[in-house]
Amino acid sequence: MKGPIFSGAIILVGVFVFLKFLLPLFTAPLPASLIYLYVALALSGIMIYGTMSAPSLEAFMGPIFRFLSGKGQTGPAQTARLAVLVLFPLLVGWQTYTKLAPSDLPPAENRTIHPAPPGEFVGLSNPYPKVPENIMMGKGLYAAYCSPCHGANFDGKGPAAPGFNPPPANFSDPGTIAQLQESYLFWRIKKGGVGLPVEGMPWKSAMPRWEVELSDEFIWKIIMGEYDGAGQSPRTWEEEE
Amino acid sequence: MLNGITLLRTIPAFLLLGLVTAANGFGSEPPPPEETGSVSLRLYQVDGSVPTDDPNSSVWSSIEGSEFKLAPQVHWPPRIQDVTVKSVKVKGVHNGQELAILVEYNDPTEDAADGAALEFMVGDKQAHFAHGQEMLQVEGGPVNIWYWKKEAGKALDMSAKGFDNLRPQEKQDVQAKGVWENGTWKVVFSRSLKTEDDQDVQIEPGEWRSVAFAFWDGAIVDGLVKEKGSQKAVSSWWYIRAEPSADNSIYVWVILGLGLAAAFELVIVRKLRKGQSA
Numbered sequence: 001m002k003g004p005i006f007s008g009a010i011i012l013v014g015v016f017v018f019l020k021f022l023l024p025l026f027t028a029p030l031p032a033s034l035i036y037l038y039v040a041l042a043l044s045g046i047m048i049y050g051t052m053s054a055p056s057l058e059a060f061m062g063p064i065f066r067f068l069s070g071k072g073q074t075g076p077a078q079t080a081r082l083a084v085l086v087l088f089p090l091l092v093g094w095q096t097y098t099k100l101a102p103s104d105l106p107p108a109e110n111r112t113i114h115p116a117p118p119g120e121f122v123g124l125s126n127p128y129p130k131v132p133e134n135i136m137m138g139k140g141l142y143a144a145y146c147s148p149c150h151g152a153n154f155d156g157k158g159p160a161a162p163g164f165n166p167p168p169a170n171f172s173d174p175g176t177i178a179q180l181q182e183s184y185l186f187w188r189i190k191k192g193g194v195g196l197p198v199e200g201m202p203w204k205s206a207m208p209r210w211e212v213e214l215s216d217e218f219i220w221k222i223i224m225g226e227y228d229g230a231g232q233s234p235r236t237w238e239e240e241e
Numbered sequence: 242m243l244n245g246i247t248l249l250r251t252i253p254a255f256l257l258l259g260l261v262t263a264a265n266g267f268g269s270e271p272p273p274p275e276e277t278g279s280v281s282l283r284l285y286q287v288d289g290s291v292p293t294d295d296p297n298s299s300v301w302s303s304i305e306g307s308e309f310k311l312a313p314q315v316h317w318p319p320r321i322q323d324v325t326v327k328s329v330k331v332k333g334v335h336n337g338q339e340l341a342i343l344v345e346y347n348d349p350t351e352d353a354a355d356g357a358a359l360e361f362m363v364g365d366k367q368a369h370f371a372h373g374q375e376m377l378q379v380e381g382g383p384v385n386i387w388y389w390k391k392e393a394g395k396a397l398d399m400s401a402k403g404f405d406n407l408r409p410q411e412k413q414d415v416q417a418k419g420v421w422e423n424g425t426w427k428v429v430f431s432r433s434l435k436t437e438d439d440q441d442v443q444i445e446p447g448e449w450r451s452v453a454f455a456f457w458d459g460a461i462v463d464g465l466v467k468e469k470g471s472q473k474a475v476s477s478w479w480y481i482r483a484e485p486s487a488d489n490s491i492y493v494w495v496i497l498g499l500g501l502a503a504a505f506e507l508v509i510v511r512k513l514r515k516g517q518s519a
Contacts (some may be wrong), residue, residue: 069513085510089502096498099493106281106449106480118378144433148322163279164310165477193316194369194376202376203367204478206316213318233449 004060008046015042112199121187126220138225140219154230164206172229178232185223255356279307281480284333284340289340291334294418296427301343306332309454311474314370325458340444341431346456353392354459354466357428361385361442363452370453370478374400380395385442387430389417396430400440412438448483451478469514
């Protein structure tokens with residue numbers, strides 16, 4: 001088989017292979033929806049090119065039309081034509097079904113783990129010096145108040161952790177407190193889960209609103225103990241510059 | 242050939258449409274079931290009556306259930322660090338009018354102060370799972386709590402919006418029956434899918450609602466009840482949905498789609514044959 005249809009098909013396959021398999025060797029893989037969009041754009045380009053003039057149109061579409069009309073066909077071509085004519089309506093029917101069929105999946109949730117803090121909690125610095133006594137006291141308070149969920153090893157695996165959704169934060173993970181400033185932790189501990197904005201889904205969080213039970217001094221010292229125990233450092237303005 | 246050309250113009254559009262439709266079919270796959278337990282509860286639709294007062298009915302063994310993990314209540318004081326009930330198996334059915342939900346969990350002893358509760362969000366606003374307590378940046382809604390206690394022998398239909406106003410409703414719409422056997426409690430809660438009371442959760446088949454669970458081990462330890470009040474096993478919010486009736490209209494649309502596609506083919510082929518013989 002040769003001609004413009006064959007070339008078009010080669011181009012389409014080439015575009016797909018390039019986007020799907022070659023490009024990921026150099027950069028992040030593209031999402032499937034984007035690949036299909038690019039392939040669709042390539043297809044419409046081929047279509048426009050193929051239908052630009054009467055002769056190119058005939059060269060491009062003629063074989064398709066002769067195939068579909070079925071005139072003078074025998075053997076495999078006849079079978080192939082029948083298969084196409086039967087499969088197309090079935091495909092449309094199947095698409096209709098999958099689009100309309102009721103889903104048993106619960107609504108998707110898109111929770112922001114570290115939403116922006118309220119203005120008054122931005123840029124506060126720990127007023128207590130980082131001395132061994134303060135760190136020790138912070139660790140003691142952590143053991144009493146925080147470790148049942150966040151774990152004695154600061155890994156989010158305390159004895160009370162398994163039932164909660166969202167799970168308690170794992171402070172030893174470089175993606176949690178190491179990415180945050182001390183003032184952010186001060187906000188999250190003081191106001192708890194109920195202090196989150198809507199994108200943080202406060203209705204699901206079991207984090208207590210510790211301002212009801214703990215003084216600011218205790219909270220600042222717990223923060224110190226948390227960073228020290230988890231082997232992390234708070235993010236600071238200096239490092240960002 | 243003119244006739245053919247007019248027709249030709251439409252073909253790319255249809256091919257494009259087909260491709261885009263096919264691409265839409267390749268949606269994201271559902272996430273695999275996590276080891277952390279279920280995320281939703283399905284109330285299966287059954288014919289006839291629902292087993293409102295029989296935790297051992299054969300209906301329960303004919304359906305699949307969900308399992309939810311539980312944690313000690315540490316969110317507000319007085320807290321508890323360790324609880325008896327670590328997870329609960331839950332099954333549900335409805336018949337379009339009434340629903341029944343069976344909770345099944347391990348508790349080694351049968352005690353007068355043993356208790357179980359279901360909690361639901363009521364209305365459109367999100368409610369905090371801890372009794373619909375106040376949130377600081379989000380206006381929350383109330384919760385409806387169905388509470389069963391062994392010594393009461395029946396359910397209490399309650400409302401709350403915050404810790405200090407948990408109260409029984411004037412209109413009691415919920416029934417419950419519990420049976421303890423060999424270290425396992427089976428408690429069936431039942432109610433009409435819908436009620437006249439706007440303090441109640443209204444279950445509309447096909448729509449998702451939020452549900453949470455709580456359990457108390459009423460065993461006497463050192464002369465005191467082990468778990469009571471806020472000292473209990475709790476779950477987070479999970480989803481619940483009453484299965485909708487089979488919707489046969491979908492097949493009408495499928496047949497319509499099939500028919501349209503076949504008719505489209507027929508027209509094309511006829512036009513082509515005419516064009517080629519002309």
